[in-house]
Amino acid sequence: MSTDFTPIFLFLAIAVGTGLSMLVLSALLGPRKRTQVKQMPYESGMDPIGDARQRFDVRFYLVAIAFLLFDVELLYLYPWAVSQWSADPALAAATGGSPLLAGIPPIFRAMVFWEIMVFVAILTAAFAYAWKKGVFEWR
Template sequence: MNTEFTPIFLLLMVAVVIGLSMLIMSAVLGPKKVTAVKQMPYESGMNPFGDARQRFDVRYYLVAIVFLLFDVELLFLYPWAVSQWSGAAAPVAAAEAAPAAVAGIPAAFRTLVFWEIQVFVVILVAAFAYAWKKGVFEWR
């Protein structure tokens, strides 16, 4: 019998068991008193008012875009940081013996890649300063 999928099936089985046990435990141990206040809809802990189809303020979208900007920045910077210094501690003899075995950016390109990343960070800092100047971070 081929068992290469056994860990996947075990993971799925454990997930189903945990999900069902949480469902059963919440039904058994959860509160059961139904009141008018508990049945009332709410939005982020506050009572809703007005129509649900109203427009959002544009500042909400600006904050979301700025969050994505800096989230993507970290997405690019983390792999660079790992690859930039992963081969730095490797001995020279090991690098000469098996150059394909040494991970990371080749030593000849590390300075160039470092300054390219610095330009990337400067552009992102300029975008942050622009957003700050435009008042994106001020919630009125």
């Protein structure tokens, strides 16, 4: 029998076992008496006020989108920063690795650098536009 799929089956067995154990433990350790206080929603130690379906100000969503914008920017910048300066054929040969996996070849580094600078400039312009429109002002 081949062992190629053994890690996958082991992962699935652990995942199912964890789920079943959480189900059993919650049934054993969960609340037994259903009182009004125990069934009330918990919000950071405070009693909830008002309806949960109330409208939020659009500024909450704009700040969340701006956060996601800069979070995704970092997803692009970290791998680029690591690979930009790690293409050293001598280092790749010394570590036994392939020069193709060592990073951006030196001949393309300037082009990739300027592409990333254009990307950062576009994000900076978007940030300046959002700032000018007052997205980050809490009134």
